[in-house]
Structures are given as C-alpha cells and as structure tokens.
Amino acid sequence: MVDILGGIIEAFQLIVTGDPMLYGIVYRTLFFSGIAVILATLWGTPISMLLGLREFRGKSIVKGLFNTLIGIPTVVLGLFLFLLFSRGGPLGFLGLLYTPGAIILGEAILVTPILVSIMTTAIEAVDPEIMKLAKTLGASESQASIAVLKEAINGVLLSNVASFNRAIAELGVALLVGGNITGLTDVLTTAISRYTARGDLDLAIALGILLMLIVFSINIIIIAARKAKMLLTIGKSPQ
Amino acid sequence: MTVVAELKDVTKRYGDKAVVDNVSLQIQQGEILALLGPNGSGKTTILKILAFLENTSGGEVKIEGETITSKKEENARLKTTLVFQKTTLFDTSVYNNIAYGLKIRKVPKEEQDKSVRRALKLVRLEGFENRPARKLSGGEQQRVAIARALVLESKLLLLDEPTANLDPKNAEIIEEVIDAANRQNKLTIVMATHNMFQAKTLPHRIALMNEGKITEIGEPTEIFGKLSKNIASFAALRNTFRGTASLTKEGSTIVEIGNGVQIEITSQRQGETSIFINPQDIILSEKPIESSARNIFKGIITEVTDTGSLVKLRVDAGKPFTVQITKRSFTEMGLNLGHEVFIVFKASSVQVL
Numbered sequence: 001m002v003d004i005l006g007g008i009i010e011a012f013q014l015i016v017t018g019d020p021m022l023y024g025i026v027y028r029t030l031f032f033s034g035i036a037v038i039l040a041t042l043w044g045t046p047i048s049m050l051l052g053l054r055e056f057r058g059k060s061i062v063k064g065l066f067n068t069l070i071g072i073p074t075v076v077l078g079l080f081l082f083l084l085f086s087r088g089g090p091l092g093f094l095g096l097l098y099t100p101g102a103i104i105l106g107e108a109i110l111v112t113p114i115l116v117s118i119m120t121t122a123i124e125a126v127d128p129e130i131m132k133l134a135k136t137l138g139a140s141e142s143q144a145s146i147a148v149l150k151e152a153i154n155g156v157l158l159s160n161v162a163s164f165n166r167a168i169a170e171l172g173v174a175l176l177v178g179g180n181i182t183g184l185t186d187v188l189t190t191a192i193s194r195y196t197a198r199g200d201l202d203l204a205i206a207l208g209i210l211l212m213l214i215v216f217s218i219n220i221i222i223i224a225a226r227k228a229k230m231l232l233t234i235g236k237s238p239q
Numbered sequence: 240m241t242v243v244a245e246l247k248d249v250t251k252r253y254g255d256k257a258v259v260d261n262v263s264l265q266i267q268q269g270e271i272l273a274l275l276g277p278n279g280s281g282k283t284t285i286l287k288i289l290a291f292l293e294n295t296s297g298g299e300v301k302i303e304g305e306t307i308t309s310k311k312e313e314n315a316r317l318k319t320t321l322v323f324q325k326t327t328l329f330d331t332s333v334y335n336n337i338a339y340g341l342k343i344r345k346v347p348k349e350e351q352d353k354s355v356r357r358a359l360k361l362v363r364l365e366g367f368e369n370r371p372a373r374k375l376s377g378g379e380q381q382r383v384a385i386a387r388a389l390v391l392e393s394k395l396l397l398l399d400e401p402t403a404n405l406d407p408k409n410a411e412i413i414e415e416v417i418d419a420a421n422r423q424n425k426l427t428i429v430m431a432t433h434n435m436f437q438a439k440t441l442p443h444r445i446a447l448m449n450e451g452k453i454t455e456i457g458e459p460t461e462i463f464g465k466l467s468k469n470i471a472s473f474a475a476l477r478n479t480f481r482g483t484a485s486l487t488k489e490g491s492t493i494v495e496i497g498n499g500v501q502i503e504i505t506s507q508r509q510g511e512t513s514i515f516i517n518p519q520d521i522i523l524s525e526k527p528i529e530s531s532a533r534n535i536f537k538g539i540i541t542e543v544t545d546t547g548s549l550v551k552l553r554v555d556a557g558k559p560f561t562v563q564i565t566k567r568s569f570t571e572m573g574l575n576l577g578h579e580v581f582i583v584f585k586a587s588s589v590q591v592l
Contacts, residue, residue: 129327136290136321137340137387140313147339151330 010202026210029187033167036107044115049145052123069113074172081106082176098179106173111163122155161222241268243427244395249298251284258284260451271421271428275438276448282431286397290321320388321397326380333383334368340391358386362416378409398430404546407519435479435515463592477561484512498557503533503586513592518563520588524581533586540578554582
C-alpha cells in the first residue's frame, strides 16, 4: 500500500520536473502512433472508398475480413511480423526488426482494419445522391468521391481517433518487433511492462498516468473540435 | 433556332422494361420545355440521361451538335445541370453549396462571391451565405438547390419537379425564378412536372409522356386543345377531368365528369371540356360546411402520402381527387385511410384547359 502511494508521489514528481527519459518515451509513442495512423489513412482511405462506393464481387467477404481483423490479438500480429522481419524471414533483408520503422509499419497494419471498417461505414451512410449531385455540378469521378468523403468527415475523424487509440495502447507489436530498446524503440506500453517487471513502480505509474492523460485529452479535443465545428455553422443538422 | 441538346431514338431499359422507349427530342436554345406525364412515365429518366447521370441502352445524345460518348460524358456534365426532385444539399454552408460548381470550374474567388450573392438575391435568400444549408426549411433548401444550379449558367438546366412537395409561397418563388432565368438570361430549361397548372403557364413547349414515350409535343395551347386524344396519359394526372359542359336553368355551367359527379365552373361553355383543380385549392372538412363554394362532394380517403410538411390525400368522391393539406391539419383532424370527408372548392378554382 505504502509502495503504491510512494510510487504515485514519485510519479508526479517525475512528470512535473519534466524527466527527459520519461518525455523521450512519450515523444516516441506519439510519433510512432501518429505516423502509423497517417500511413494507415493513406492506404485505408482508397480501400474504404472502394468498399463504400463501388459494387464488386466478393465485396462483403472483404468487408467481413476487415471487420474480423479488428479483433486480432496484437501479440499474434507481433509474432507474425517478427517472423516476417527476422533475419531469416522473407522481409529480413530490409533490416527492419528492432527499429522504429518496424513499430510504425506494424502499428499501421494493426489499425488498418478498424480504420477501414469505420470509414467504410461512414461513407456508406452518406446519401447516395451526393455523388450524383457533385457530378451534375461538374465534378469528375474523383472530385465527386472527395465530396462524398467530406460528407463523411465525422466518421473519417472517428476512424482516425479510434486507430490512434488502438496504436498508442497496444503492446504486442511494439514489444515483439520493436524490441523495447531503451531510448530507441521503447514506447509507453512497453516501458511500463519493463519498469513493472523491474520493480521501478514509480516510473511505471508515471508512464501509466501519462498514457491515460494522452488518450483522454485526444478524445476531449475531438469532442471540442466537433462542437466548435457546429458553432462555425457547418455542423451536421439533427435528423 | 439553335438546337442545344438532342435525343435520337433513345431507349433506356431496366431488365426487360423500357422506361424510356425510343424517344427523339430536340431542345431549342432559350426555350422552356416541360415534360408532362404521370409518375413512372419516364420524365426523370430523360432528365438523368440529359444530365449524363444515366447511361442509355440505345440511341444517341447530342449536346450542341456533338454526340456524347462515354468518354466525353465528364466534359458534357459541365454543360448540363440537373436539380433533383428530392432536395440534396452538401452538409456545409449555403455559400459552399452554391459555390461548389464554380470551384470545380476554377472560377476566381472574387467572381464566386459575386455570383453567389447574385444567385441568392434571385431566389430571395440574401444574407444566407453562412447559414448551415441543411438547417433551412424545405422550401428554402430547394431554393438553394436552384441557386446552386443557376449560378453555373449551364447551356441546359434540367429541373425535376422543381416545386413538388413545396408550399404555395415557395413554389411561387421558384416559378418566378425559373421564368426570370429564362427571360433575362435566355437559359434553356427542361422541366419535368405533373402539375397541370405549371405546365400551362411556364413552358413554351410541352412534351406529353406516357409509358416511356413522348405521345405529343407542341405549344401548350395546342397540347391542351388535343387533350381528348391523349386521355390515357392524362387519366393518371391529378385532378384533371374531362366531361360534358352544359348550362343549368340557374345560368351556371356544370361539367358532368362521370359517375354522377358534376362540377360547377365559372366560364361559360358547352360540350366537351377538360378541367383541372389545383390540389391546394381544395378544402377538406369532416362535416359538410356552409360556404359560398359551389362544389361540395362527400368522399373516402383512399391514399395518404407524406411529403414532409405537406400531406397528399387521394379522396374518392365518385372520381378520385387529390387534396393537399399541411401535416399539422392532418394530425389535428385525426384523418386516416377510410375516413369519410367532404371536399370543397370554388367554381372559380376550376381551370378550364
């Protein structure tokens, strides 16, 4: 009991004094997860538009696959990527294992199913007439698709937030392909596991608090942004 | 006369059914052409074909003499603009809605501002630029949709039932805007309608449609004069009846439209006559009311269509009448299918076609 209390006090001291090691971990976590979400958005958006706007054979199977993969255990994906990236593996020649690149790529793959699933649902929810409307006003096929995406902006935003939350909070991928190397590939979750195992509870608790703070503040910012958007008269009308 | 657009033997099939059946049509520069016909006669499909939002199953579509192949469709869409029957707006401000097509055409920002302001003035929505478009009333939304199309100054403006489901005030504004755009800017317009009144006043030419075919085309007076030959296409139009007019002993004129229904009219006529009563001019009551209106019939509600703020009712009073009332009245009167009601309208509300 005393240990925990002491740990919490120590933790706050570390946070307030701006411990460089601590904030290095925070920085890496935000950076890796952020780039991972951007990557996933880059390849996930065209996939979602294809799934949301076009009809083709096997579409429901593809959608089902993405839905199922949302729940993939991070450790299993981590193991799979480890085998892929390890020296003897098919992508071993890239030399990615235990580098930041491996974590970013791994997390991007991890969040793709949730990103695609939410974004596809949002695109499908847009009135199909919007596409025709944009076209009759002169839009090309791609401009019209962008008009649809804009209508789905809330869902697109949600897909990004959900993906970021998943990336920042996952342990398995970062641990297995990143290697948890201090000062290079350790992130909040992997560092927490390390310090807990070592008995450095104050550090573990401090990192835990920061992780929670980040997740909460991102969600608060998003809610605030949505409200601000409504005040700017471009919000969704209640229907 | 220059031909802006042309359909040559155009057919559109869904499965085995031809919704547009071998239609040929030339649209002249500066005219308003109305496609008049019952629901499902192919009006909307023709508009969509002219807007290049629907492929044809056969035939040719020409814009300014040029045959539009699928490769040229994207470019052709810059010349024709369709306003949908169901108002569709982007989820953004009124300004962004109206400026959308201008942005696509890379019109400089200053010109965009001017054009948007001009268009808003035309539809009497000045100062609405920053309002969220989807929070406007139904009528205002449709006016934004019209402004958004007008601002593009397309070669061909296509309107699908532009005033359907609107209250009389908004409908009137839109009719004025259409008229002004045509007169002042020489805009060529093709509009689908099943409102006889609109068809009689606005267009230069009318194309009567039935079952995917154009059965008759000509000037309004000519078309209405030939009504009897096309009775099949008109049977499905609302509140349009044909009968024999005769003078009564009291000196008034009545038209016998069948099933014992006699409608009193104000104009002096005898013999074969076609008449039309605007659904908005019919009053609905639960009891026979004392009024100066000359036409009172008892009937039963056989159909109820909710169109937003208005409710359309079909009342069988020997002949089917379409009546349009506000949703509020509908709820307050506790009306429903099978209810017995009285329909009342003045002799002066009956238009002789």
